[in-house]
Amino acid sequence: MNLTGWKERLFQRYLIWSCRREKIRRYLRDSLPSLPLPDPVDRRSVRVGALQVKLELCKSPIAFADLVHRRVKEAYEAGARLVVFPEYLNLLLFGMLPGIEELEKDYSTGIAAIAKNEQQEQTDVISLPDLFRFMTPAVQPLIFTTFSALAASYHLYIMAGSYTIADQGAIVNRAYLYDPKGELIGYQDKIHLLPVEEEWKIKRGKIFNVFESALGRLAMPVCMDATYFETFRILEERGAEIVMLPIANLEAYNYWLALRGIWPRVQESLLFGVKSALVGSIAGLTFTGRAGIFAPLELTSNRDGVLAEVDCFDNEALAIADLNLDSLHELRCSHPWRDHNPALYRRYFPQVYKR
Amino acid sequence: MLVAALSLAGVDLSSINGYISGLINLLTAQKPVVAVLPAHSALALGLGVGRLNSSNTFQEASAYYFAEGTEWTSEFLNLHGLLAKELQIYLVTGNVIEKDEDLSYQTCYCLNPAGQVCCAQRQTHLTRFEQDLHLSRGDKLDLFRVGNFYTGLVIGNDARHPEVGRIMALQGADLLLHSGAIEGDQTCWQQAAGMWAQVQQNQLYAVEAQLSATIANTVFGGNPSIIAPCETTFGNTGYLARCNPGEPLLCAELDKETLSEIRNDNPLLKLLNFDAYTEICGSEPQ
Numbered sequence: 001m002n003l004t005g006w007k008e009r010l011f012q013r014y015l016i017w018s019c020r021r022e023k024i025r026r027y028l029r030d031s032l033p034s035l036p037l038p039d040p041v042d043r044r045s046v047r048v049g050a051l052q053v054k055l056e057l058c059k060s061p062i063a064f065a066d067l068v069h070r071r072v073k074e075a076y077e078a079g080a081r082l083v084v085f086p087e088y089l090n091l092l093l094f095g096m097l098p099g100i101e102e103l104e105k106d107y108s109t110g111i112a113a114i115a116k117n118e119q120q121e122q123t124d125v126i127s128l129p130d131l132f133r134f135m136t137p138a139v140q141p142l143i144f145t146t147f148s149a150l151a152a153s154y155h156l157y158i159m160a161g162s163y164t165i166a167d168q169g170a171i172v173n174r175a176y177l178y179d180p181k182g183e184l185i186g187y188q189d190k191i192h193l194l195p196v197e198e199e200w201k202i203k204r205g206k207i208f209n210v211f212e213s214a215l216g217r218l219a220m221p222v223c224m225d226a227t228y229f230e231t232f233r234i235l236e237e238r239g240a241e242i243v244m245l246p247i248a249n250l251e252a253y254n255y256w257l258a259l260r261g262i263w264p265r266v267q268e269s270l271l272f273g274v275k276s277a278l279v280g281s282i283a284g285l286t287f288t289g290r291a292g293i294f295a296p297l298e299l300t301s302n303r304d305g306v307l308a309e310v311d312c313f314d315n316e317a318l319a320i321a322d323l324n325l326d327s328l329h330e331l332r333c334s335h336p337w338r339d340h341n342p343a344l345y346r347r348y349f350p351q352v353y354k355r
Numbered sequence: 356m357l358v359a360a361l362s363l364a365g366v367d368l369s370s371i372n373g374y375i376s377g378l379i380n381l382l383t384a385q386k387p388v389v390a391v392l393p394a395h396s397a398l399a400l401g402l403g404v405g406r407l408n409s410s411n412t413f414q415e416a417s418a419y420y421f422a423e424g425t426e427w428t429s430e431f432l433n434l435h436g437l438l439a440k441e442l443q444i445y446l447v448t449g450n451v452i453e454k455d456e457d458l459s460y461q462t463c464y465c466l467n468p469a470g471q472v473c474c475a476q477r478q479t480h481l482t483r484f485e486q487d488l489h490l491s492r493g494d495k496l497d498l499f500r501v502g503n504f505y506t507g508l509v510i511g512n513d514a515r516h517p518e519v520g521r522i523m524a525l526q527g528a529d530l531l532l533h534s535g536a537i538e539g540d541q542t543c544w545q546q547a548a549g550m551w552a553q554v555q556q557n558q559l560y561a562v563e564a565q566l567s568a569t570i571a572n573t574v575f576g577g578n579p580s581i582i583a584p585c586e587t588t589f590g591n592t593g594y595l596a597r598c599n600p601g602e603p604l605l606c607a608e609l610d611k612e613t614l615s616e617i618r619n620d621n622p623l624l625k626l627l628n629f630d631a632y633t634e635i636c637g638s639e640p641q
Contacts, residue, residue, distance in 0.1 A: 191628050198626075206631050227623065229517035229556060230632050237634065254591045264552035268517050297544055304544050337512050339480040343494040345518060349636040352525035353629040 003126065003134045015096060015138035019061045024145040027062055031069065032153035041081060041214045043325040048215075048242065048274050049080030052291040052310050052317040053161075055280030057095025061138075064093055065146045071318075076154045078320045082215055085161030086278035086291075087173070087223045087248040090139050094131070094282065104283045129164075129171055129200045136166040143176065144184065152182030157215055159244045161276065162190065162222050170203035175220045175246055177211055185211045190222035191231065194250075197224075208234045216241040216325050223247040226261040232269040241325055243271050248278035253288035253313035263305055266294045270332050272307075272323045279314050288313045293321040298331055356502050356609045358530075358560075359387035360579035362567035363396060364603045368403030375438060381604045382442050389445040389501055393566035394511045394536035395575070396449035397424070397431045402570065406430070413538075413573035414484065421459060421488050424452045432464060432472075440470035445501050449534040449564070450478065450510050458491040463510045463534050465499065474499040476508035480516045496522050501530065503611050504560075509533040509550070514563075520553030524624060529559050529614060536566035540576035540600075551593055554582040558618050560595075560609050567601065576600070581607040584617045 003012075051071050058064040068085070075083040094100055103126070140163075147160040162175040173190035189205025190197075208231060211218045219240040225231040226245050235243055245262045266273040277289030292309035300307055310317035332338070359382065366381075367373030382390055398420050401407035406427040410416035420427075428451045439446040446466045453462035453475075461478040477493025478485075496519060498505045507523040509531050520531060533550050542565070550561045565577025579598040585591040595607040618624075 191631050192626055195622075195626070204628055204631075206628070208631065224626075227556060228627060229521065230627070230635060233517075233635055234632070254585075256585050256590070256592045259547070260552075260555045260585065264548055264555070267548035268515070268552065297548065303541060305548070334483075336484070337480075337482045337515050339482070339486075339492075339512065339516065341479050341492050341494065341516075341518075344479050344492070344496070344522075345636060347494055348496065348522045348526075349518075349632070352522055353627075353632055353636065 003130050008134070011098070012134060012137065015135065018096075019138040019142040021141045021145045024061060024065060024142060025149060028065060028069070028146065028149040028153075032149060035154060038081065038155050043216065044327070046081060046215050046242075046323045046325060047079045048082040048084070048293060048321060048323060049075035049078060050084050050274045050276045050291040050293055050308075050319040051075065051086065052277045052279060052289070052312075052315070052319075053086050053089065054316040055091060055278055055282050055287060057100060057282070058092045059095045061096070061142045063095070064142065067092070068146060069150060072150045072154055072156065072158065074318055075320070076156060078318060080156065080320060082157040082159070082218075082242070082274070084159045084244045084274050084276040085246060086276040087162045087175075087246040088164065088278055089161035090132070090135065090163040090165070091278070091282055093135060093139055093142070096138075097131075129202075132164040132171050133166040139163060139165060147176065147178050148182040148184065151178035151180055155180040157213060157218070159220050159246070159276075162246045164202065167203075171201065172203050172205065173197065173222055175222055177218065177220060179213065185213070188220045188222065190225060192224045192228055194224055208238065210235060210238040210240045218242050218244065220244040220246070223249070223261075226265050229265060229268050232265040232271060236269040236271060240271060241328060242274060242323060244274045244276070246276050247289050248287045249289045250285055250287060252286070253290075258289060263294055267296060267305055270296050270328070270335065270338060272328065291317060291319045293319050293323075295323070296328075296331060299324070299327055356389070356504065357385065357387045357606055358562045358581060358609055359385055359390040359604055359606045360562045360564040360581060360598070361390060361392050361604055362565055362577070362579050362598060362602065363393060363399065364567035364601050366603055368400050368568070371400075371404055371434065374400055374404075375434070378438060379442065382444065385604065385606045387444060387606055389447070389532065389562065391447040391532045391534060391562045391564040392449040393564040393577070393579075394450050394534045395566055395570060396534075397428060397451045399566070399568050399570050400431065401427045410571045413571045416571040417484075418488055421452050421490065425454055428452055432466075436466050436470035439466040439468060443468045445473070447508060447532045447534060447564070453477065459489065460491055460493055461485065461510060462493075463508045465508060465532065474506075474508055476510060478510040478513055479519060480512050482512050485512070496526070498523060498526055498528055504530040504609070506530045506532060509561075511535060514549035514553065517553055517556065520557045520559075524557035524559055528557075529611065530609065531559060531561040533561055533563045535563060535577055536575045537577040538573055538575060540574060542577045546577060546580065550580075551582050555585060555593060556623065558584050558614065558623055560614065579605045581605060583609075584614070586617050586621070587613050
């Protein structure tokens, strides 16, 4: 089935209309609080919140706005100055598609074919990349308006999570960052893709971005990017202090499997890591994870590299911790083992990175 | 292929005969193809048998060894060459001092079953203490064959630098042999941040020898482990075997076929994005 027939085009127009900025802005204006400005940021105690979001289908843009508003409020009330949402947050918006429950059944039974982006003749299943593309014109204004308004109302930095959206013909997995004025500071495209994302023809990012903020230098690689030390080494060398990592792990939860991402990267590159997780099921896909906040071993009381981590891997939760950026800099300057060997890297990396 | 990691816990370090017979007893019982000694084995034995001056602190003992330990190093390597030949194994010596013209390195040797050096690996990343001793960094990472495994040596502090494992993995390494020593008795997270992390992001095996001994009033309490990609291990822990405190030797069987399967199922290194890495190809730190 393709999504270019007149009915589909008409429905897409309806989606765009229902997610239009004016409508969302008006709704949020009536529901968001007017709050006093917070105290200036103390670099010795930057409170951050990592959200664990349960995957639930939002039937309308207002339902989505309400959900993310509730989670932002929760983090604000816990004292966070930075709130981090997870990867693939656009999956929640699939709830706006009519007949999504039936579609889910098709996906659940034919997921192997979908993963390969094969159209199944007998069930006529729409591919996920087609859906991402179809929904982009509606999703983008909705998330831009919602997170901008929330950031401005609560005076927070918000990493809005990542979204698979169409950009100039290609699909990217893109994370967005907003400042307390509600301005979009920037975005980050996922640079290392899962095999299934390669098959979906998602376009890989090429640049690791670091964003200046009142909270320190922020970065936000996406999920699989933390499998590779190169991501964090480049961010470290670019001056990043707090690295946010939105994840949506498609595997049964296991402590050791989950440990392989941001935790070792934080130890290798001496940064703070804030991991947000999407959990729950949709279309036969089950996501697990535990949101958490990580630091070099030397900066954690148990010497285990964990400042905070939620208890569950399949439900809504929030991890909160205070980051001391001055301590991080002191550690970097006096670290007992951290070293750099440019001669070694020059000898090998140009060769081995071409193979 | 059966591999072994040693901690030297309980091994007699006060006489060369006691040390050699202790290792022979341990290794003869298990018959590994490869055995890895922990870091500072030469220093610990040299102090124990009186070939090196005794000191009150580890720093003093190390400084003396790096300055004056050439003769003892030669004796230590000869001794282990004979041991490798006697046992018909590949034996990794742990770090010893190597002088080359005006420069000093911490170097680890692998001795083959003929008792000869089949790989000499200089440490490529130095701790602050090692920098203060004016040691130099190696700038090569070579592989050698043990059976059908392409193998590399990882010394001490190099375990905490992922560049080392990545360069070796992209050159084709299947197995890393690590000689380590960590101060203190709570080392599990430091070890996880080292070789365990290198194994998981490079999909290879590692034999991690960790020193369990006291040198000049400094306690080293790491536990040897044999590490594999999580998916290939019981409970997905990434550990094929882990030593309990006080155990001198740990063995496990490595299977090249299992490694190939996990690399095919989840080809991590094929998903690297080389285009994005140009700035870590040898830039100076900011």
